[in-house]
Amino acid sequence: MPRPSALAGVVLGVAALAFAVSLLDAARLSDARQPARDERRALVDKLGLTDLALFTEARYTRHPSQADLHSALQDHPAAFDHFPTGALLAPPPHLTAPYASLAGKTASPD
Amino acid sequence: MHPWLEKQRHLIDFTLAALARRKAKNIGLLAAYALLVFVLASLALFTQALRKEAGFVLAASPEVIVQRMVAGRHDLIPPGYLDKIGRLRGVQKKEGRLWGYYYDPVVSANYTFMARPAEEVASGSIMLGATLARARGLQLGNLISFRSYAGKLFSFKVAALLSPDSELLAADLVLLSEEDFRAFFDYPAGHYTDIALSVANPQEVRNIAAKLANALPDSRPILREEVLRTYQSIFDWREGIVLTVLAGAILAFALLAWDKASGLSAEEKREIGILKAIGWETGDVIRMKLWEGVLVSLSAFLLGFVAAYIHVFYFGAAIFKPVLQGWAVLYPSFTLVPAVDGLQIATLAFFTIFPYSAAVLVPIWRAATTDPDAVMR
Numbered sequence: 497m498p499r500p501s502a503l504a505g506v507v508l509g510v511a512a513l514a515f516a517v518s519l520l521d522a523a524r525l526s527d528a529r530q531p532a533r534d535e536r537r538a539l540v541d542k543l544g545l546t547d548l549a550l551f552t553e554a555r556y557t558r559h560p561s562q563a564d565l566h567s568a569l570q571d572h573p574a575a576f577d578h579f580p581t582g583a584l585l586a587p588p589p590h591l592t593a594p595y596a597s598l599a600g601k602t603a604s605p606d
Numbered sequence: 607m608h609p610w611l612e613k614q615r616h617l618i619d620f621t622l623a624a625l626a627r628r629k630a631k632n633i634g635l636l637a638a639y640a641l642l643v644f645v646l647a648s649l650a651l652f653t654q655a656l657r658k659e660a661g662f663v664l665a666a667s668p669e670v671i672v673q674r675m676v677a678g679r680h681d682l683i684p685p686g687y688l689d690k691i692g693r694l695r696g697v698q699k700k701e702g703r704l705w706g707y708y709y710d711p712v713v714s715a716n717y718t719f720m721a722r723p724a725e726e727v728a729s730g731s732i733m734l735g736a737t738l739a740r741a742r743g744l745q746l747g748n749l750i751s752f753r754s755y756a757g758k759l760f761s762f763k764v765a766a767l768l769s770p771d772s773e774l775l776a777a778d779l780v781l782l783s784e785e786d787f788r789a790f791f792d793y794p795a796g797h798y799t800d801i802a803l804s805v806a807n808p809q810e811v812r813n814i815a816a817k818l819a820n821a822l823p824d825s826r827p828i829l830r831e832e833v834l835r836t837y838q839s840i841f842d843w844r845e846g847i848v849l850t851v852l853a854g855a856i857l858a859f860a861l862l863a864w865d866k867a868s869g870l871s872a873e874e875k876r877e878i879g880i881l882k883a884i885g886w887e888t889g890d891v892i893r894m895k896l897w898e899g900v901l902v903s904l905s906a907f908l909l910g911f912v913a914a915y916i917h918v919f920y921f922g923a924a925i926f927k928p929v930l931q932g933w934a935v936l937y938p939s940f941t942l943v944p945a946v947d948g949l950q951i952a953t954l955a956f957f958t959i960f961p962y963s964a965a966v967l968v969p970i971w972r973a974a975t976t977d978p979d980a981v982m983r
Contacts, residue, residue, distance in 0.1 A: 501615045504622055508904065512908060518911070518912050518946075521915075521919075521944075522946040526944050529943040533659070533663065540664060543720065543776075547664075548660055548775060550774075550937075561837070588840075589836065
């Protein structure tokens with residue numbers, strides 16, 4: 497009967513091999529799936545898309561990057577968010593950051 | 607064989623024999639451990655792949671989108687607005703865009719309607735995202751009617767379906783001609799939804815945004831870098847939420863592992879006492895336990911990671927889908943391009959292998975340094 501250490505070596509060896517294969521497979525899959533990804537990028541370029549279509553329930557979850565500064569308070573000031581996705585989706589950083597940076601500050605010519 | 611190696615092999619033999627004596631308990635521990643690694647690794651692989659995907663595809667989105675705000679709400683771009691922008695230096699191309707949302711009561715889903723030039727979509731026809739076509743059971747050449755917000759019924763012929771590979775971006779997209787778009791939404795002539803700008807020099811983008819805000823105080827420029835940052839933070843946030851949900855499970859496992867590793871049973875203590883009494887050195891006892899920790903945690907890590915890889919990239923992360931799906935009726939089906947990050951694996955390995963191995967060692971060191979006679983009593 498083989499020694500337990502030899503058995504453990506075989507089991508760990510197989511697991512390590514599977515791990516290595518998964519890393520190699522990641523490289524293979526990413527090459528194989530790249531053309532589809534290039535196609536998606538071409539579609540973004542052609543249509544001028546700005547967002548992923550993950551949540552279509554509300555305009556600020558369908559296009560979070562285009563959400564206006566008041567979307568969470570769309571019905572009245574301090575209104576609660578209607579949609580459950582609001583809990584899954586953080587407000588985009590440029591909405592929570594001070595917005596003054598883009599507002600005109602000087603009257604001098606640019 | 608080298609004497610050192612032979613000694614380690616004997617220690618491993620002994621450790622495995624000791625583990626085999628409490629088979630059910632140790633197999634249970636290994637399974638719980640591997641399951642935890644599986645969940646954490648799935649989450650890390652899934653969010654990393656989505657983050658990379660969003661970063662790659664959205665890098666082609668317009669450099670600047672200009673919206674107009676009225677009383678805090680996104681409003682239509684009036685005629686003449688485009689001409690004012692035209693005078694900004696550095697803007698290579700400007701294009702008024704027409705798009706909007708439509709709620710379809712048939713499947714209770716929102717669609718995104720977008721106008722395209724007549725040479726792409728003929729009047730009276732539409733191009734559809736594959737998810738939408740599936741939800742409505744539509745095929746090429748079928749007719750579909752939508753009731754406009756003005757109450758009129760419009761019929762369109764499905765002229766083309768967008769590639770299923772693009773579902774992640776175009777799940778709910780309906781492309782139609784500008785003429786149809788304006789008629790369907792009763793859009794005032796000369797008005798646009800927003801404006802997309804092309805900027806030749808990427809370093810000029812911020813300056814142009816600042817100039818825009820100055821020249822058109824009611825405009826709101828959205829930069830491509832903000833779009834990209836939005837998606838990076840969305841997936842950070844979502845990963846954080848799932849981790850928070852999992853925190854209970856992680857803590858429960860930490861308790862289990864700590865209890866198993868640190869609270870030596872009387873039997874284990876007696877075992878160590880006997881080993882020391884028959885001449886084992888403290889170092890040998892510690893090495894033996896170290897092997898136990900490494901074998902258990904390394905196997906759990908490898909098994910958990912490989913299972914997670916298969917789960918995410920071959921089964922579309924089926925376990926996380928409900929969390930992601932939310933209320934969306936039109937949820938795209940998509941395959942992710944693997945993005946396995948070395949640092950991510952190293953972090954996961956460190957936080958799963960190291961704490962367990964360390965938790966095994968501390969109590970053993972305490973027991974092994976005490977007098978065998980005291981330990982055996």
